[in-house]
Amino acid sequence: MAGWAPALDPERSSCQVMGGQELPGVLVSALEGPRGVCEGHVADLQRHFTLITVKEFLEDRTQLGPKIQAIYIWGGKPAVDRMLLQSLPCLKVVASSGAGVDHLDLPLIASFGVKVVNTPLAVSSPTADLGMALLLAAARRVLEGHQLAISPDTQDFAVNWMGQDVAGATLGIVGMGTIGYKVAQRAKAFEMEVLYHNRHRRAVEEEAAVGATYCARLDDLLSRSDFLLVALSLTPQTRGLIGRRELRLMKPTAILINISRGLVVDQDALVEALQTGVIAAAALDVTFPEPLPRDHPLLKLKNIILTPHIGSATHQARRRMMESLVEGILASLSGLPVPNEVLA
Template identity: 80%
Template sequence: MEDEGLPAVLVSGFGGPGGVCEDHLGELRKHFNLIGMQEFVGNKTHLGAKIRAVLIWGGKPAVTEELLRSLPALSVVASAGAGLDHLDLKLIASFGVKVANTPDAVSSPTADLGMALLLAAARRVVEGHQVAISPDTENFAMNWMGQEVTGATLGIVGMGSIGYRIAQRAQAFDMKILYHNRRRRKTEEEDAVGATYCERLDDLLQQSDFVMVAVSLTPQTRGLIGRRELRLMKPTAILVNIGRGLVVDQDALLQALQTGVIKAAALDVTHPEPLPRDHPLLKLKNIILTPHIGSATHQARRQMMENLVESILASLNGLPIPNEVLLK
């Protein structure tokens, strides 16, 4: 039974692939009266007037103008994760509603995954696993080789909190670190990780053995890595994308992987997600794909939930909102 005395919060659903994690429901229900979208749609007039916050998990529910008009008491939209490309911030602000996200919770696990993908692609871990377990394998080829990571040049596209943590990890591999960002980091921050700023993305692409894409999706970054950019990369280079699928032109990437323009790729993000089951990227041997699991650790998801609770409660009590997203 939900506690009707608690503030009402709209969520996509409970459990399953698109709902709030079942492990978190007990804690959430200590603070909120959770209302699923199915229940809300069945009784909009009554429930709409009660809902004070929308909690977005996995990009759902979608915050549309129709939804905002149906929630006159709405105070805050709290979205799990760092990315905001699923939200129309100007539209939400026009209704006097605030937005919060959880960037700190996702930075370290996403950086961990970025390095995992880089290492897996470099050393052909997935291909090697298939060779090792294949019933047709009779011996291991001495000349079956991958790329060396230690001492290689890593180009990080997007030196935000995730990109910076990647640089910290890459230091342990004695990598030469280049980065391209909207704004240059402070000198002391660069020195701390041994990173060199590339004002021109082209310079980074031409010099890097590995290119790690860690930018959020904006109108400026959509299609940032396209046919021209891929051709600037070394033919031995490996592309890793942990940002958003639309930052990379997938048709151009497919052609680059098929024709040897670059050596390999590892993607945690695509567009759409998942890719259609007959998509040609799925048939390539020189690509690794993971199902958008950058923040998918028990610890990170727990912290995300706690951050969302904190932000919603702050908003409802008229306090400063942790991780409030300010409209630029």
């Protein structure tokens, strides 16, 4: 939306609260299509809000701008920039689906007196489930096995075609937030030894509950892990955290799983590591960009599993996300304490 000319006076003091029975206006990317809100959620949203699409807003900014009190971000859209914020004098809250907020300029939004909410609790369990699914699939070479089983050229199954044990292996978790901790809970059930590296150490009781050992130095975790799972938020400090040096500290039999953000891992270094046997394999739910260009070298490797950023992609989780966003918007518009508020 860059390049808009502000259609309205940006002074928030001129904003009038909508009267009568009119539902508060909420800006959404679209009501259908691959970048729109979930079609199965539209009726629920319309019980609480008047949904205004970006296309409708662009066609009549003067009339619709003052009606929009919230922005509903689904799948990272619509983008929120200064021009848009200046065009919405009554905006009170930006409600963003998912846990990550790296697509939002939090200080900029806060400077307009606008709150931000997200849905970390709604996505934590399904994302942890996918992390374990990727770990298991990579360890047991599930996709390769599937291709072997269905190939028209297959005449018999090689008895020495093997993967790696999960039970008894060491899992290193980089980022022991809500999602990382849920991965540790699942790993315990698989009888894995769990190591973790985090900005802050968790309570001893929390460590004991999942049998996790804290590694103050990332290097120690890297050298000891059979599986390395990355579950970090993307920040300037975590961008490129797993690079060429870190990959070379890992075991040549190790497998990397990334369920955080693509930019946390140096993709060029990862391609090199996978091509040269520095590590055995990788399983990624996230890349940069998404999707990758169709000629990207990661797409040509056999020792990698790629999924299309589906950590929270279950019917149940997406409904919880929608309900959480509705709760956050309504609380903000009513002046009540806002659940899952993200501070700049």
